[in-house]
Amino acid sequence: MDRSQGRTGGIVSGGAPDMPTFTGNRALQIEEPLIFELGQPGRTGVDLPEPPKVKDRLNGLRRAGEIGLPGLSEPQVVQHYTRLSQKNYAIDMGVYPLGSCTMKHNPRLNEKVARLAGIGDLHPLQPQSTVQGALELIDRLAHWLKTLTGMPAVAMSPAAGAHGEMCGMMAIAAALEAKGERATRKTVLAPESAHGTNPATAAALGFTVKPIPANGRGRVDLAALKAALGPDVAAIMLTNPNTCGLFESEIVEISKAVHEVGAYFYCDGANFNAIVGRVRPGDLGVDCMHINLHKTFSTPHGGGGPGAGPVVLSAALAPYAPYPWIVKNGDAWTVAEDGAKVDGRPLGRLKAFHGQMGMFTRALAYIMSHGADGLKQAAEDAVLSANYVMASLKDVMTPAFEGPCMHEALFDDSFLKDTGVSTLDFAKAMIDEGYHPMTMYFPLVVHGAMLIEPTESQAKEDLDLFIAALRALAEKAKSGTAAEAFKAAPRFSPRRRLDETLAARKPVLRWRPSNDFKQAAE
Amino acid sequence: MDRSQGRTGGIVSGGAPDMPTFTGNRALQIEEPLIFELGQPGRTGVDLPEPPKVKDRLNGLRRAGEIGLPGLSEPQVVQHYTRLSQKNYAIDMGVYPLGSCTMKHNPRLNEKVARLAGIGDLHPLQPQSTVQGALELIDRLAHWLKTLTGMPAVAMSPAAGAHGEMCGMMAIAAALEAKGERATRKTVLAPESAHGTNPATAAALGFTVKPIPANGRGRVDLAALKAALGPDVAAIMLTNPNTCGLFESEIVEISKAVHEVGAYFYCDGANFNAIVGRVRPGDLGVDCMHINLHKTFSTPHGGGGPGAGPVVLSAALAPYAPYPWIVKNGDAWTVAEDGAKVDGRPLGRLKAFHGQMGMFTRALAYIMSHGADGLKQAAEDAVLSANYVMASLKDVMTPAFEGPCMHEALFDDSFLKDTGVSTLDFAKAMIDEGYHPMTMYFPLVVHGAMLIEPTESQAKEDLDLFIAALRALAEKAKSGTAAEAFKAAPRFSPRRRLDETLAARKPVLRWRPSNDFKQAAE
């Protein structure tokens, strides 16, 4: 700093970095209003032909008055959303080690094939003779999913992991009903470390969720599980590898015990990336498992979706798949839709149409690009990367459990003890270093949890810099003098820490013209 | 600032903003090495099938040894170039008032149609029967260009404005040759305010460039011009609207005088955006004019190209167009390529194949989207916006000339006199405010020139903020106490002021492995 370049015209270095600008912008970091503050009546960003005048047939229900939508031209809209985008962190920008989310590389090839004419533009209710390629595409993906998991059936329609959980647990309920046990089996077991969607799903279906404790190694306590199993148990919901990033080493014993009491084994497959191509869940005794295509198979997370959550099913549960499904007859594919006759008793329908086709296309492109060899390698690299991060940080941070992890490394906050720095502060300091923080405070079973999932997509050089930055932060925190600085983080992001309490206490969920804002009067 | 939010966990505001980070990153502003510093042998971002072994037919000239290209995987490449892109300012981010460059909105529709199968993927030497649509497309654009300029012919192949100048001036040379006057007419007149490409082009063709002075109103001094005209003059090269952003009000008299002595009138059409749809250069006596499709017709500037510079030609010059051109015979289009027989004597060929097709497609989409009505409106809005900026700043900055301007507002630096702030400093301070600076120090005829071309693409609200920011800067500069702060600008950009002297004194034009860097030994 302050190294003068001895240049004519005199460049002065340093300066007063906090000197405010007139606009509030800071060079490429540009402040951006809401569209509602940018609009003007009569302005538009589309040109449509004048509609021919027709006698309207709206049953007298024509909208009166203004909707209130702002009018912007196309250049404004492009600038507005470009500038907004620049306030985001993303996989395309660097290490995004959000545990349990598998933030891996999203290839552009997948975006391209999803947009091909004849794929991206098909209507779901076109005559089936005109969508044979689309049906085959879905069936091809289904084949991969079944083969990779070693399971005989798959329900393709769920829209995300949580929706897949709903599908799988409904299938279990349907199977129980078929056996006349739906009324008696009302308990679902789940570890305390389970993702929130597991208990939420079970509860929505009227099950009582009973927690099962973990052992000191971060796995299900087998003895406790066996004790909890009984004729009232409908199912166990278990994530494997689990949310501590550990493989449930007694998984075979667990599934055996579960099956012995006549219950089912729902596996939360959110962490399938750790084992895809190396371990088939079907070989572990799983009855059903959702697969987050947006995690393991790289369909983009898109700022919170869309995802897709196909559910693979064991032979026992296969008859209870929801509508629709795809059937191959000779050379032709058909969709079995509501009303199609089948052996078992179908579950019903979870969603309009045939599922998240756009995600199927991307996932299949990802899968074909990797092949069975590449998928296995990806799983191995993901696991190796997580262990490398763990090993490289274990002397300055505190791993929650002993031994190797799978695809994510879990730390607790004991290394921050008495430093005045919390997990939250530590995470926010990572933002200034150019990283997205890891998952914080999940799983709940670990104090101040920090769950780091590097995925297979990061180069070793990038992991090394990430590790070095975390080591530096950990050492700084432990120096005992930096709490203030941590609390002040992040300092360089588009916004500094946001007041979430205020947001929840006085919810403002929409823009209103500031003059005529009124509380809802009812 | 320092407004505590009273939140548990205690958000501390303010902090020490200059506290360095470990990585050197500042949240979303990420430092980025060169690809050569990121590569590793054996790594690649493409998968290609194993080539079948063949007996090679390379005449023994197989490359020995390494090329030296770095090996990166696809995720790294995407992250690298994404991060680089984030170090750029662009039209999509805000006001980019670079005078003489017409930085207007670049619609995505144009990118889309340019990539349609059957347009973007055609080979230029496909049999002509297989590219009828492409030839018609070029012809359609040619029709628009001719009609908008009121000129009978157009040469489509030049690759940019400067290339168009070469084309037009060659056509003039060819016409002179046909008249036996090439040896005697060796002078080209051009105002001192001309863009550098004008004298460079004329000189390359062996002409001597003679400057013509401007009058006090920033236009060509007609009397001086007349005095300079004589039998030695081949042409005048005149930009209109000129590079001061002014319409040459005596243009008709000028072209008459030029023609009277048997010389030609080359019009630099870089500023056509000011008058497109409102004034036809053909009505002004122009003999030829290049059109920068990347300016007036919005084909993207792309970080410095590609552009396209078709040249419209008067009847006198039409026979001297270069190969190729498109001919319609009945319902079929053909390309007249080298060797095709024609009336006049063709100039030759300026470029392989048929011109910048990708730019033609985009320009035609832009033109059809606007229509004749929209183009006229665009010109009017561009002119109105420039005048609005001029009028709104004239009391704090110093307009170079009196009266209304066309599409750009020119200021000189007299308002900065004795402030210690230069045009350069002023421009760099704009960067911190979130704007791309205007064109600086061009045209050369004005001291410390600042040439602001807002274009028609900015909303009034955005112009208003831009104006307010410039007013604030001007007032700050004039306060007499801010020179240091201006010299320290920009402070928030990815890089602060760069040492251009060092770059030129010790040119480093390529990366070399730091260990075996050697000066070229010859």
Place this chain on the structure above:
Amino acid sequence: MRYLPLTDADRREMLAVVGAKSVDELFRDVPLSARLGAQVAGLPDHLGELEVERAFQEFANRNVSPSQAPFFIGAGAYRHHVPASVDYMIQRGEFLTSYTPYQPEITQGTLQYLFEFQTQVTLLTGMEVANASMYDGSTGAAEAVLMANRVTRRHKALISGGLHPHYRRVIETTAKWEGYSAVVSKVDVEGLEDLIAAIDKDTSCVVVQNPSFFGHVRDFSKLAEACHAAGALLIVVVTEVVSLGLLKPPGEMGADIVVCEGQSIGNGLGFGGPYVGLFATKEKYMRQMPGRLCGETVDADGKRGFVLTLSTREQHIRREKATSNICTNAGLCALAFTVHLTLLGEAGFKRLAELNHAKASELADRIETVPGVQLVNQSFFNEFTVRLPKPAAPVVEALAARRILAGVPVSRLLPEDPSVANLLLLAATETATEAGMAPLIAGLKEVL
């Protein structure tokens, strides 16, 4: 492999740091019986981009793209023109490859568009608050019923016979497994259904659709009054959100919850998904809503910013007591919706709706000229039902063989109901042309 940055040398070095001899050691917790020795059998190896692209082009070649055929299919998914800038925007890595905005300081881009989205949804529907999107309209409708059950503490939903059959089935499925009752009214082809009499003190909600599945435009103000009088909620479903540019919004009719399929704006047909569900309600029910909510707040410097809020409703905080199990939903589709609607604005959105109505009116007029074809609807927006002189399904197939995509035979969605066999649903949007209508009419005349 192009997506994997680790080299063999990297892997060796990393194993050394980890202290493992091979990557197999890291998998030592996997029971031996389940450890695959080699890659999964029976599946091919990796392919290059060119090969993958070719494979997908071949899938595409075996479909008929709506861009290559006269097209009149709707029934809950509509073909509209999406501006190129929308598709550009959703492909920007900063949006595409980001996730749920858990760290608001570096996801203000996502949060601000969600706030804009929520506001747009309230404006279109005429409601007070909206969430940050649902998977789609059909799942949103089922969530709406669950929410009504929570609000009213009742367990009987009354389902209109004019509701899209897929939506109805999704609600029935939820009802069956989540333990409430869904009473479905009989199929309402004519649009004359009156549900008021069916409301009773156990009714948690009435679910209607506007325009209905068969295309009818209805006023539900009276129904809303009846619901409120009985302590039930009125849920209005809209499967064609463009209709809200022309029609009185459900909020003005007294709806308590409005659910729309948002696909028409910003999102292509995509063979049925992903789409985006819009979900709006009254402020007083805010804390009973499912899904994510984005709210305004300030940062440590006092600057306006946005965060996810009221998350005590959600599974990751409330677990078994959550209002819904939803986690990932439809962020990018919501962005597409928001960008497209912002481009349209007040003027464009209204004109788009007018244009749709005009095209459908033209189609209706023309189709009535086909002998034997009878228009069922008095009212419609951009879609209506016709009665053919014979079963619609084979007619549609016969037209498909002529490469005309002529609409949806109602029997495809209601196979159990023989009374609908001859009914055909046809839609016309701004993308309909003379060049498409003429072959449809000619084709129908030939086939009938």
Place this chain on the structure above:
Amino acid sequence: MRYLPLTDADRREMLAVVGAKSVDELFRDVPLSARLGAQVAGLPDHLGELEVERAFQEFANRNVSPSQAPFFIGAGAYRHHVPASVDYMIQRGEFLTSYTPYQPEITQGTLQYLFEFQTQVTLLTGMEVANASMYDGSTGAAEAVLMANRVTRRHKALISGGLHPHYRRVIETTAKWEGYSAVVSKVDVEGLEDLIAAIDKDTSCVVVQNPSFFGHVRDFSKLAEACHAAGALLIVVVTEVVSLGLLKPPGEMGADIVVCEGQSIGNGLGFGGPYVGLFATKEKYMRQMPGRLCGETVDADGKRGFVLTLSTREQHIRREKATSNICTNAGLCALAFTVHLTLLGEAGFKRLAELNHAKASELADRIETVPGVQLVNQSFFNEFTVRLPKPAAPVVEALAARRILAGVPVSRLLPEDPSVANLLLLAATETATEAGMAPLIAGLKEVL
């Protein structure tokens, strides 16, 4: 109009500030005779996106896309697979809608990729320095001759008969109007030309191509020596840059200037443009180079950064004394080139070249089986010449009628030379398939 943000109200307010009654007043400097009262006559009004897209789809429908036909055309433009991430990257607004990096503080993105591009070009060509791109290969070749004239202060260029005819003509055109002489050797179909004897003390440079237009691979080391002995420069042109993955680079042969057409990497065929010219030379000639140059430096904080440099060569500083009149060149195409080449890397680029050579070898072997067809080349990279038993042009047309894009009849480029009438140039890249070669061979057998 969707692209114009000003409303009528804005316009009125702005006119008031300007102090003008109407916008016409602002055009008062335009002579009355040239002021159009209304919009330009005879041209249509504005159109919406949908209508514009349809019009372009109709243009496209009247062409045969290489994706739909067996394809073997080269002759200076080659069909290669470009990864999707390349096209994504060049569409990012930060690259697409930026201009020449005049303000380096906020264009480091552009500057750094140009620096990477320049380095890549030096590595591929085996030269010491390279510029930031030219319009394309053909204009680059003409600039190279001009540069050689400047360096040697001589005015006679010797042009090989193996140079692409379009390149030759561009040089001839420059020669004619810029006043130097271009001596063109006779067409070198067999690749046996020896230019050494033609060099004399007035020769500024010799311009050769490798592989030659007819596909021959040559060693120019001797020629380079002869040039240098005579004080002339050797200019080597490469129209298929992929060949540099497999062939000895011109720099190792002693070339003084190397010019390549870079289209093959990152840039689609695009019906002939825009493409990107690569231009490399020796360090000692650096200050005689045309075009932009990007150089490394430091910023006020001592951090590495990049700027445009040595601009005292350029028109905007030197005006009539500039080394060239070039201003805007091929930035975005250079970016596409750089991103694609970075994806390929050492291993990928070499393999791509191997694959091209293997495909062309296969095609050569197969085409020799067609009776009457004779392979001209002993050596080639991915393109070669065959002699047909009859004129090639009608053969190519006949195959086009069968939707086979079979190559370029040499007569199209050399119409004045009857000796080449039966010659056909064929190229095969990594995109060539069995499914494409078989119909070509079968078609040729039918047509011949």
